[in-house]
Amino acid sequence: MSDSKEIYHRLAELELEHRQVDQAIVLLMACPPFDELQVKRMKKRKLLLKDQITFLKFQLTPDIPA
Numbered sequence: 001m002s003d004s005k006e007i008y009h010r011l012a013e014l015e016l017e018h019r020q021v022d023q024a025i026v027l028l029m030a031c032p033p034f035d036e037l038q039v040k041r042m043k044k045r046k047l048l049l050k051d052q053i054t055f056l057k058f059q060l061t062p063d064i065p066a
Contacts, residue, residue: 004060011056018049 025042028034 007056007060011053014049014053018046018053021046021049
């Protein structure tokens with residue numbers, strides 16, 4: 001995925017999914033009793049998405065010579 005356009009597109013998709021998972025977590029936790037296992041899985045998914053977002057943003061950052 002070396003093309004910047006593809007990276008930006010994938011980045012937008014991941015950021016959207018990250019927001020959606022976050023909103024789903026908030027809604028789920030607002031209605032007790034909630035399934036703690038499901039919340040843990042969603043938080044794990046959210047963290048994975050955040051890691052992927054960070055990785056793609058790093059790819060878009062130009063190398064700076066030391």
